[in-house]
Amino acid sequence: MEDIRDILKQYWGYDAFRSLQEEIILSVLSGKDTLALMPTGGGKSITYQVAGLAKEGICVVITPLIALMKDQVEDLKRRQIQAEAVYTGMEREHVESVINKCIFSPVKFLYISPERLASERFRIKLKQMKVSLFAVDEAHCISQWGYDFRPSYLRIAEVRTFFPEAPVLALTATATPDVVEDIQKQLHFTCPNVLSKSFRRENISYVVRNVNDKLGELLHILSKLQASAIVYVRKRNTAEQLARFLSENGVKAGFYHAGLIARQRTQRQEDWKNDITPVIVATNAFGMGIDKPDVRIVVHFDIPDCPEAYFQEAGRAGRDGKRAYAVLLCNPAAVTALKSRITKGFPEKKYIRQVYEALGNYFQIAEGSGAGYAFEFDTDAFVRDFGLDYVRTFSAIQILQVGGYLECTTDINSRSRINFTISREALAYFRPDDDLQNRIIELLMRRYPGIFTQYVWISEDYLAQEAGVKRKEIYEILIALAKRRIISYVPGNERPYIVYHQPRLPVSYLTIGKAAYEDRKKAYASKIKEMVRYIEDSSRCRQLVLMDYFGQKEKKGCGICDVCLETKKHTTSGDKTRIEDEIIAILMNKDTDLKILVHRLEEQFDRELVVATVRNLLDKGKIYYKTPLLLSVKKMNV
Ligand code: ADP
Numbered sequence: 034m035e036d037i038r039d040i041l042k043q044y045w046g047y048d049a050f051r052s053l054q055e056e057i058i059l060s061v062l063s064g065k066d067t068l069a070l071m072p073t074g075g076g077k078s079i080t081y082q083v084a085g086l087a088k089e090g091i092c093v094v095i096t097p098l099i100a101l102m103k104d105q106v107e108d109l110k111r112r113q114i115q116a117e118a119v120y121t122g123m124e125r126e127h128v129e130s131v132i133n134k135c136i137f138s139p140v141k142f143l144y145i146s147p148e149r150l151a152s153e154r155f156r157i158k159l160k161q162m163k164v165s166l167f168a169v170d171e172a173h174c175i176s177q178w179g180y181d182f183r184p185s186y187l188r189i190a191e192v193r194t195f196f197p198e199a200p201v202l203a204l205t206a207t208a209t210p211d212v213v214e215d216i217q218k219q220l221h222f223t224c225p226n227v228l229s230k231s232f233r234r235e236n237i238s239y240v241v242r243n244v245n246d247k248l249g250e251l252l253h254i255l256s257k258l259q260a261s262a263i264v265y266v267r268k269r270n271t272a273e274q275l276a277r278f279l280s281e282n283g284v285k286a287g288f289y290h291a292g293l294i295a296r297q298r299t300q301r302q303e304d305w306k307n308d309i310t311p312v313i314v315a316t317n318a319f320g321m322g323i324d325k326p327d328v329r330i331v332v333h334f335d336i337p338d339c340p341e342a343y344f345q346e347a348g349r350a351g352r353d354g355k356r357a358y359a360v361l362l363c364n365p366a367a368v369t370a371l372k373s374r375i376t377k378g379f380p381e382k383k384y385i386r387q388v389y390e391a392l393g394n395y396f397q398i399a400e401g402s403g404a405g406y407a408f409e410f411d412t413d414a415f416v417r418d419f420g421l422d423y424v425r426t427f428s429a430i431q432i433l434q435v436g437g438y439l440e441c442t443t444d445i446n447s448r449s450r451i452n453f454t455i456s457r458e459a460l461a462y463f464r465p466d467d468d469l470q471n472r473i474i475e476l477l478m479r480r481y482p483g484i485f486t487q488y489v490w491i492s493e494d495y496l497a498q499e500a501g502v503k504r505k506e507i508y509e510i511l512i513a514l515a516k517r518r519i520i521s522y523v524p525g526n527e528r529p530y531i532v533y534h535q536p537r538l539p540v541s542y543l544t545i546g547k548a549a550y551e552d553r554k555k556a557y558a559s560k561i562k563e564m565v566r567y568i569e570d571s572s573r574c575r576q577l578v579l580m581d582y583f584g585q586k587e588k589k590g591c592g593i594c595d596v597c598l599e600t601k602k603h604t605t606s607g608d609k610t611r612i613e614d615e616i617i618a619i620l621m622n623k624d625t626d627l628k629i630l631v632h633r634l635e636e637q638f639d640r641e642l643v644v645a646t647v648r649n650l651l652d653k654g655k656i657y658y659k660t661p662l663l664l665s666v667k668k669m670n671v
């Protein structure tokens with residue numbers, strides 16, 4: 034086995050592992066099933082990647098979203114590591130060729146969705162591979178108690194029997210204690226083994242600001258700070274409006290959301306990274322894979338849905354270890370709105386069925402077909418044409434996604450691809466629907482050499498320009514050609530698209546089970562409650578509240594959140610006497626080491642204050658050092 038540090042150096046150029054990475058890798062390499070719990074950005078990917086490289090054979094990575102797969106595969110390929118992905122929307126032949134490659138060539142990583150892993154067809158092929166390790170990314174999806182439950186995650190463990198020697202490495206950033214237990218159970222861990230990194234962020238000062246004028250407060254904070262910042266909002270147009278407002282008031286700000294086209298997004302991101310616009314106002318589409326070390330503040334202009342999301346987003350501040358701030362702006366109206374999200378997030382089942390039906394009609398899919406199809410999704414047009422409500426429609430799609438019926442993805446990195454599925458000769462016998470279709474076929478053949486033998490990247494915009502028609506027309510023609518099985522077309526996703534994981538069902542057959550609906554609604558409601566608690570509880574250190582939520586029970590407050598600072602300010606002479614009394618009481622009972630004394634008291638009182646009081650008592654001669662370290666109290670002579 035190669036040394037894992039050499040692997041890290043060779044492929045990533047990094048000199049050292051971050052804390053816990055090495056432990057995780059060694060645990061896996063010793064054959065143990067392992068659950069790695071690390072905050073976002075902690076560097077989870079490298080753990081299974083280095084472990085996979087160190088082992089002979091192929092590492093199968095199960096991950097829920099196509100977007101994540103593509104990112105990872107591209108990243109690995111850039112590092113000269115052989116990686117492949119199989120996902121819905123790929124043409125069958127392409128899937129087969131990738132899978133065969135995994136059987137016959139030295140591919141190191143295969144990324145697949147849990148749905149694929151469940152398919153019998155795939156399992157037959159899988160048995161022929163030499164699987165060394167199963168990595169389950171975003172493993173919280175396995176648990177019904179989690180916030181992202183995906184039913185097919187439950188079936189992952191079934192394939193373990195093919196490879197009894199291959200351990201499982203499950204990774205997640207967000208798991209509460211019941212989820213941690215569930216993950217290990219569902220993945221059939223041979224014995225419990227959790228490696229978890231502390232969720233404490235020493236350098237982040239968490240602050241909750243209750244203000245009526247959120248706008249004024251935001252401007253105030255950002256003008257004062259003059260540093261790299263992220264402002265999170267919920268809605269796209271809020272992002273645009275806020276960025277404009279800030280810019281008009283002297284704070285250079287850009288905005289970012291999933292409605293921008295890829296080029297704009299990259300540009301905005303670059304401008305922010307290079308401090309041309311030091312402030313970025315963004316929806317939660319912003320963040321994944323972003324690793325700017327010197328973000329000094331993350332402001333939440335709207336309240337996130339759950340502590341998981343809050344912790345992840347706030348955690349993008351201060352990666353350089355220097356002091357940073359995570360500020361949540363709120364007021365009673367915002368808290369009320371937060372609570373009302375439960376009903377919006379879980380529209381009635383009747384409504385969900387209606388959306389499902391509408392989608393099928395919109396994409397003109399016949400009942401019983403559509404599995405594996407991908408459609409570009411113009412959300413605005415869809416909602417408008419069918420007289421639907423935007424927010425509830427999205428919630429419905431989300432629930433359908435959890436149910437495993439379809440997936441709405443807004444991947445940002447990929448371009449459209451086309452491959453002719455019939456030969457050039459056979460094409461000569463094809464009768465196009467109309468002249469435009471004919472012209473597009475010719476354009477494809479002329480502009481994209483190689484398109485008969487493999488997938489080539491195409492641009493709908495370019496074709497539209499060449500043909501002198503609208504992009505939408507091009508798109509429709511390509512879809513029509515795909516339906517007639519002339520080409521295989523994987524639309525790029527500068528815009529969102531919808532992938533059908535299952536054939537369209539008659540709507541009366543559509544089941545929206547308890548797991549996809551009732552259980553999740555309950556879990557969602559309880560997360561909202563936790564968020565409200567975080568906001569309203571001004572008696573506990575914010576850092577501790579968050580850690581507690583993730584099952585890390587500690588007592589030492591951070592000393593820098595608004596609650597801790599407020600407590601310090603209110604340390605009165607009364608408190609000082611109380612500390613004095615406590616010290617004396619402890620020492621009366623037993624002579625005590627200074628360190629132990631401070632440690633016992635710092636759970637209740639500010640550490641510095643304790644130390645100062647000890648010094649003070651020494652000065653006053655009320656206590657003394659019996660040995661160089663042991664403190665004792667002057668007993669009164671009675
Ligand atoms: P996670 O999946 O935990 O959110 P990632 O695996 O995406 O985090 O890693 C976040 C970033 O940290 C990536 O840019 C990665 O290259 C970087 N990183 C991970 N490990 C190290 C390391 N040991 N040294 C330096 N950078 C690292």
Ligand code: MG
Nearest residue numbers: 074077078170
């Ligand atoms: Mg990750």
